Amino acid sequence: xxxxxxxxxxxxxxxxxxxxxxxxxxxxxxxxxxxxxxxxxxxxxxxxxxxxxxxxxxxxxxxxxxxxxxxxxxxxxxxxxxxxxxxxxxxxxxxxxxxxxxxxxxxxxxxxxxxxxxxxxxxxxxxxxxxxxxxxxxxxxxxxxxxxxxxxxxxxxxxxxxxxxxxxxxxxxxxxxxxxxxxxxxxxxxxxxxxxxxxxxxxxxxxxxxxxxxxxxxxxxxxxxxxxxxxxxxxxxxxxxxxxxxxxxxxxxxxxxxxxxxxxxxxxxxxxxxxxxxxxxxxxxxxxxxxxxxxxxxxxxxxxxxxxxxxxxxxxxxxxxxxxxxxxxxxxxxxxxxxxxxxxxxxxxxxxxxxxxxxxxxxxxxxxxxxxxxxxxxxxxxxxxxxxxxxxxxxxxxxxxxxxxxxxxxxxxxxxxxxxxxxxxxxxxxxxxxxxxxxxxxxxxxxxxxxxxxxxxxxxxxxxxxxxxxxxxxxxxxxxxxxxxxxxxxxxxxxxxxxxxxxxxxxxxxxxxxxxxxxxxxxxxxxxxxxxxxxxxxxxxxxxxxxxxxxxxxxxxxxxxxxxxxxxxxxxxxxxxxxxxxxxxxxxxxxxxxxxxxxxxxxxxxxxxxxxxxxxxxxxxxxxxxxxxxxxxxxxxxxxxxxxxxxxxxxxxxxxxxxxxxxxxxxxxxxxxxxxxxxxxxxxxxxxxxxxxxxxxxxxxxxxxxxxxxxxxxxxxxxxxxxxxxxxxxxxxxxxxxxxxxxxxxxxxxxxxxxxxx
Amino acid sequence: xxxxxxxxxxxxxxxxxxxxxxxxxxxxxxxxxxxxxxxxxxxxxxxxxxxxxxxxxxxxxxxxxxxxxxxxxxxxxxxxxxxxxxxxxxxxxxxxxxxxxxxxxxxxxxxxxxxxxxxxxxxxxxxxxxxxxxxxxxxxxxxxxxxxxxxxxxxxxxxx
Numbered sequence: 001x002x003x004x005x006x007x008x009x010x011x012x013x014x015x016x017x018x019x020x021x022x023x024x025x026x027x028x029x030x031x032x033x034x035x036x037x038x039x040x041x042x043x044x045x046x047x048x049x050x051x052x053x054x055x056x057x058x059x060x061x062x063x064x065x066x067x068x069x070x071x072x073x074x075x076x077x078x079x080x081x082x083x084x085x086x087x088x089x090x091x092x093x094x095x096x097x098x099x100x101x102x103x104x105x106x107x108x109x110x111x112x113x114x115x116x117x118x119x120x121x122x123x124x125x126x127x128x129x130x131x132x133x134x135x136x137x138x139x140x141x142x143x144x145x146x147x148x149x150x151x152x153x154x155x156x157x158x159x160x161x162x163x164x165x166x167x168x169x170x171x172x173x174x175x176x177x178x179x180x181x182x183x184x185x186x187x188x189x190x191x192x193x194x195x196x197x198x199x200x201x202x203x204x205x206x207x208x209x210x211x212x213x214x215x216x217x218x219x220x221x222x223x224x225x226x227x228x229x230x231x232x233x234x235x236x237x238x239x240x241x242x243x244x245x246x247x248x249x250x251x252x253x254x255x256x257x258x259x260x261x262x263x264x265x266x267x268x269x270x271x272x273x274x275x276x277x278x279x280x281x282x283x284x285x286x287x288x289x290x291x292x293x294x295x296x297x298x299x300x301x302x303x304x305x306x307x308x309x310x311x312x313x314x315x316x317x318x319x320x321x322x323x324x325x326x327x328x329x330x331x332x333x334x335x336x337x338x339x340x341x342x343x344x345x346x347x348x349x350x351x352x353x354x355x356x357x358x359x360x361x362x363x364x365x366x367x368x369x370x371x372x373x374x375x376x377x378x379x380x381x382x383x384x385x386x387x388x389x390x391x392x393x394x395x396x397x398x399x400x401x402x403x404x405x406x407x408x409x410x411x412x413x414x415x416x417x418x419x420x421x422x423x424x425x426x427x428x429x430x431x432x433x434x435x436x437x438x439x440x441x442x443x444x445x446x447x448x449x450x451x452x453x454x455x456x457x458x459x460x461x462x463x464x465x466x467x468x469x470x471x472x473x474x475x476x477x478x479x480x481x482x483x484x485x486x487x488x489x490x491x492x493x494x495x496x497x498x499x500x501x502x503x504x505x506x507x508x509x510x511x512x513x514x515x516x517x518x519x520x521x522x523x524x525x526x527x528x529x530x531x532x533x534x535x536x537x538x539x540x541x542x543x544x545x546x547x548x549x550x551x552x553x554x555x556x557x558x559x560x561x562x563x564x565x566x567x568x569x570x571x572x573x574x575x576x577x578x579x580x581x582x583x584x585x586x587x588x589x590x591x592x593x594x595x596x597x598x599x600x601x602x603x604x605x606x607x608x609x610x611x612x613x614x615x616x617x618x619x620x621x622x623x624x625x626x627x628x629x630x631x632x633x634x635x636x637x638x639x640x641x642x643x644x645x646x647x648x649x650x651x652x653x654x655x656x657x658x659x660x661x662x663x664x665x666x667x668x669x670x671x672x673x674x675x676x677x678x679x680x681x682x683x684x685x686x687x688x689x690x691x692x693x694x695x696x697x698x699x700x701x702x703x704x705x706x707x708x709x710x711x712x713x714x715x716x717x718x719x720x721x722x723x724x725x726x727x728x729x730x731x732x733x734x735x736x737x738x739x740x741x742x743x744x745x746x747x748x749x750x751x752x753x754x755x756x757x758x
Numbered sequence: 759x760x761x762x763x764x765x766x767x768x769x770x771x772x773x774x775x776x777x778x779x780x781x782x783x784x785x786x787x788x789x790x791x792x793x794x795x796x797x798x799x800x801x802x803x804x805x806x807x808x809x810x811x812x813x814x815x816x817x818x819x820x821x822x823x824x825x826x827x828x829x830x831x832x833x834x835x836x837x838x839x840x841x842x843x844x845x846x847x848x849x850x851x852x853x854x855x856x857x858x859x860x861x862x863x864x865x866x867x868x869x870x871x872x873x874x875x876x877x878x879x880x881x882x883x884x885x886x887x888x889x890x891x892x893x894x895x896x897x898x899x900x901x902x903x904x905x906x907x908x909x910x911x912x913x914x915x916x917x918x
Contacts, residue, residue, distance in 0.1 A: 018852045025860030026848040028795020028835035032861060035794040125778070211895050213799040213807055214861040263797070263861025264895050295800040486858035486896060647855035651897055655858065658898030682804035682893060690886040690899040698900075 007642070007702075012498040013710050016647045019490040020509055021261075033217030033233025033260045038288035041219060042071050044274075044281050045127035045291075047117040047134045048301060049109035052143035052367040052675025053156060056107060056116060056136060064119055064133040069126035071285035073134065075117045076106040078280055080249045084161075087246075094271075098336035100247050102370050103276055109138070110158055110335035111367050112676040113300025120281040120289045143367040143675040147332045148309055150176040150366040158365050162337060176365045178337030183345055183417045184358040191324025191356030195315025199393050203385040204741040205724070206668035207307035207332060210374050211687050214263020215298045220278035221288035226250070228279055231258045235269040235483055236522025241514045243272040244279055258513040259483045266659070267373030270524050273302055299680035303372025304669060306331040306339045310348075310385030316393050320404045324356040325349050329382045331363060334370035339363045343458075344378030346418035347721070348386045350456035351405070351427055351613060353414040367675055373524060375656060376457045376717035380663065380724060384742065387453040387725030392738060401452040401729070402435050402615075410613075418458075426639025426703030427454070427613035433701050434615040439635045448621045448632065449734025455614050455721025459714030460525035461606030464532040465518030468496060468539040470547075470598040474585030476500075478539075479512040481520025482532040486655075486716070487648035491529050492536045494644055495710060499540040502567040502584060518603050526714025529644055530705070531606035537709040538602030550587045550594040555579045608707030612714055614638040616657065616722040620730040624758075627750030629665055629731060631692070636722075637699040641713030646700060653698040653719040660723025662688045668743050766827040768793070769837025777824030784808045784819040786827070787834060795835035795864045799893065806892030809865035809872075810834050816872040818891075835864035838871060846912035847871050847905070856905035858896035866892045870906050878910050 007014065024030040061073040082100040086093055100106075105114045117134045121127040142156040149155055155176055163171045166180040192198060218232030228250065234240050237257040245252045262269060274291040282289045293301070308331040315324040327348050331339035341361030349357050359382070394404035409428050415421045431454070434440070444450060466480040480492055489509040497504040520532065544564045551569030552559040555578075563572035568581040591598055619633040636657045643649040666686045670678045679685045704711025728739045737752050761776040768791070777786050787793040787810075796819055799805035803818040810819045811833035819834075838845045847870045850856070857863045866889065873880060873888045880888065885906045886899070894902060 016855070019855070021860070022852040022857070023844070025857055025863050026844065026851050026867060027839050028793075028864040030860055031794075032797070034798070035788075125780070212859070212861075213805055213893055213895055214797065214859070215799070261861075262859060263799075264859045266895070292798075294798075295802065295805075487855070645855075647901070648858070651855055651858055651901060654898035654900045655896045656898075659895070681802055682800045683802065687893055687895060688898075689890040689893065690903070691883075691890040693886070693899055695903070696898050696900045 010498060012494045012504050013642070013644050014646065016645060017490065017504050019487050020493060021484065021489055030261045032214055032263050034292040036219050036231040036260060038219055038221055041288040041290050042120050042122050042285060043124040043127045044118055044120045044278055044289045045131045046115045046297065047131045047136070049105065049112060049114040049116055051109055051138055051140050052112050053141040054109050054138035055141060056105060056109060057139055058137040059117060060135040061117065063135065064130040067126065067130045067133060069122040070119060070130045071122065071287060072120045072281045073117060074277065074280050074284060076104045078284065079104055079247065082247060093338060095336070096246050099243065102336060103247065103273060111369050113369060115301065118277045118281055120285050145366055145368060145671050145675055147307070147330055147364040147366055150364050158335065158367065162365065177362060178333060178365055179363040181342050181345060181361045182358065185417055186356030188324050188326055188356050188358055192315045194323045196318045197393065197396055198313065198315045199389050199396065200313045201389055201740055203310040203312065203388060205307050205381045205384055206742050207304040207368065208663050208667040209299060209304040209685065210266040210268035212264025212266060212268055215293040215295060216273050216302065217292040218275045218278050219288055219290040220275060220282050222279050222282040226254050228255045229258065230255065230275050230279065231260055232275055233260045233262045233269065235262065235265045235485065235524055237483065237514050238481065238519055239270065239522045240272055240275050244276050247276045248279055256513060256515045259511050262483050262485055265485055266375045267377060267524060268302060270373050270522055271303065295682060296680045299685060300677050301369060303334060303370050305374035305377060306333065306371050306381060308332060308381050310382055312385045312389040314389045314393055316397065318397060320394065320397055320399045320407045322352060322354050322408045325354045326358045327382060327386055328360040328362065331361065331378065331381065332368060332371065333363050333365045334368045335365060336370045337363055337365055339371055340373065340378030344382035346458065347379035347456045348382035349417050351410055351454045352408045353410050354408065357417045359417060375659065375720040379455065379457055379721045380660065383455050383721050384724040387722065388728050388740065391451070391453065391725065391729040402431050405454060406431050422611065424610055424703060424705055425613060426701050429701045429703055430613055430615040430637040430639055433699055434617050434635060434637045437635050437699060439633050439697060440617060442619065442633060444619060447624055447734055448619060449730045449732065450617065450619050451726045451728065451730025451733055452617050453722040453725035453729055455718055456611065457526065457717040457721060458611045459530065459609040460527045461531040461609040462521040462527055463605045464520045464535040466532060466535040466539045466602045467517060468543050468600050470543065470584065470588050470591065472588055474583065474588040476507045478507050478509040478536065479517045480509065480532050480536060481512055481517045482528045483523045484511055485523055486652060487645060488528045490648065491644040492533065495533050495536050496540040499537060499544060500567060500584065501565055518601065526612065526716045527609065529712045530609050530708055530714055531604060533712060534606045534708060535602035535604045538604060539600045542600035543598060546598050546600065547584065547587050550591065550598065551582045553594045554582065554590060610641050610705030610707065610713035612639060612718040614718040614722055616726040618726045618730045620727060620734055622731060622734045622749065624753070627746040627753060629744065629749065631661060631694055633694055635697045635699065636719055637701060638715065638718055639701045639703050639713065640715045641705040641708065642702055642711035643700050644710060644712055649700060649715050650698040652716045654696040656716065656719030657696050657723055658688050658693060660720045661727065664724040664727040664742060664744055666743050666745060762825045764825055764828050766829060767831040769834060779823065779825055781824045782820050783822040783824055783827055786824045787819060793834050793836050797861055797864060806869060807862050807865040809868040809892065811868065811872055816869055835868055838867055845871060846909045847874065850905040850909040850912060854901050854905040854908060856897065856901040862892060862894045866894065866902060870909065874910055874913060
């Protein structure tokens, strides 16, 4: 059954059962972060900076504290001062001091929306009124928003202790350039010298928000004995626990974090914003405190992903062979260092086998909210540049864009620019499947064009825990440590059911709190089905072993002579046919007499996540009068290893693709001249709505990952990588205009068409 | 500030509550009546996660003040199923995997039910425009539309 080549033998994996948490979600009973209550709870609100960059001269909380119903007011003075320390708790490197200062500004505010104080009161309306009464005296400083302007010598410097890392010699003056990374191989100069055609372009992308529909929310209680409980919506209950402990100076064992249902995250909930504040307020007030952001807070105060500048130089022979490729990716980190420029550089050329290549990442701070992870962090930005350039090259050389990619495609054995040698990858398979898709036969009309782009994400594994317990009647409870964002409880139960040979409905999968399951790294990096799935399989295999042992005991034969299949123990070998098979229920009923409860744990640090590749083809129509782009048809092909629950795999691809379409066409952060965010609402920050879109045809290609019991690869992140370039390439095919700046909104496209005389 | 006494019908049951004049119906439902199925995604009528029906008309409960509910008949997600019998829109959302995180789902189900009661067989374009006021960030809407189009047959009793 664990032979991944035997797909036909699978009975549960690959089917489409109703998800176990589904009914709660369609009847409105599922408990999200803002739905939980605690006895005696009060309500928290934040005070946020109206300035992009200012020194905090004085905070006077007296008036707020005097308001009837106010139970606590906190500022940075109520939080421990954290020393600078690099850590890796969330999805990327993070400095604890920066995180603390990002939650609650200490000396300076660094962006519009930066929290400077928080209040808790007996009602939300009193808390909001009290927040208005907190008086903050600022000395406004010059600010800088754009990453290129922030790199200038004359730019206001945000941090006096940031000296560019990764350059030699080490700078003697602080600057906004926090770090530089470089991946390189071969001889670029020779590669470009050998090229018949060179394309050199600079691309620009706007910062975009994950725009999960559920705003951040938590409820926290700090008890008199120092024990804390936090119920919150996050991508990792253990991440929340670690950050709260560190930022408040509490022992990890004193904090229990209970994961609520999470209303979307996409990377944006891999950090804490409210939880330590709610605990600090609770400690001061002696009451549980609930904090829920409003949408304006979410846009102003939480991390979007970076906007950036991508400089690409690409050289190729007349036949399409790429001889050299160079990319420099300059990304906004927001107010504190730590943009995803590393992954951006790692991913941008990974689809290709290029002898001479380089990718440079540059991390730049400016007066924006600190960026957070967003689905394949960095890769969509860099890939917009590289895949636009590859398309332009194919166009210039008169080659089909899929054939151009096939000619240069990474294959098994290709050594990626960022280090590893690829094995069991399915990039070529996605290109071939795209080529064969009926959507590519559709005839295009006037003002219509077809665009192709591909993308890569490396996927991760990491630490995961799970436990499985057999109930008295032979049903089971499966506990894992991974918050379920998009149906992972279903896939966990399906993998266990496949191994046990039972119906998936007999297993109740839940997400455990930090006190009821072993440490599990957060839900991110497309790791859950792979890594937590391995922990589940390990626990399930152990349960099967115990079940065989119990049957052996009942039959008084050797355990090796017991075989497990189709949910029952069968005597095997010489004993075959000598005893009636024992079902799970039979063995469960006799558990007390055969050794007690049947339970097992799985704990892994999963290695060998299979990298993911996708090929997207989009047809668009451009309105020549307005520059408005209509997406007519979308085909998203992806190598998924093995789809455990194909509907939710398709859902990941469709959802990621549509986020990419929003990134391509509409979404952006708009700042006023004085550095204030000017579009902090869903009216002005426009995510795609149903009427903007056609069907999204998700095509699953399965090249199994041998490191996973069923061959699974991460699937959630790849689909957001290709869409921006695919749409830009389609617009170019439709209009002849090459768009190099996102979003390709109607006014920008119209202006570009007018300028080109199209 | 004196509270306003409001009498209305919620999911078929006569309900009384006291509210501040600036409290929204969404706040009343969630904080005072324990009906947390309606969600606040934006508080400005842009996301539809708080969708309810008021005298049969689809409404964002975050844009309606508590006192305005006086005498009205309100339908929320908690009233869509009949006991443990799911409404066809709910069962088709499950069957078609039309939800991932599930946060927008209550609003989408209330909105879809309102659509199908008015237009039992919408075209894809009609359905997409009707649902344009309900944001979903997870699914790309594809499977939601599949569920919307599958529900009418079940509502007519043509499929299970």
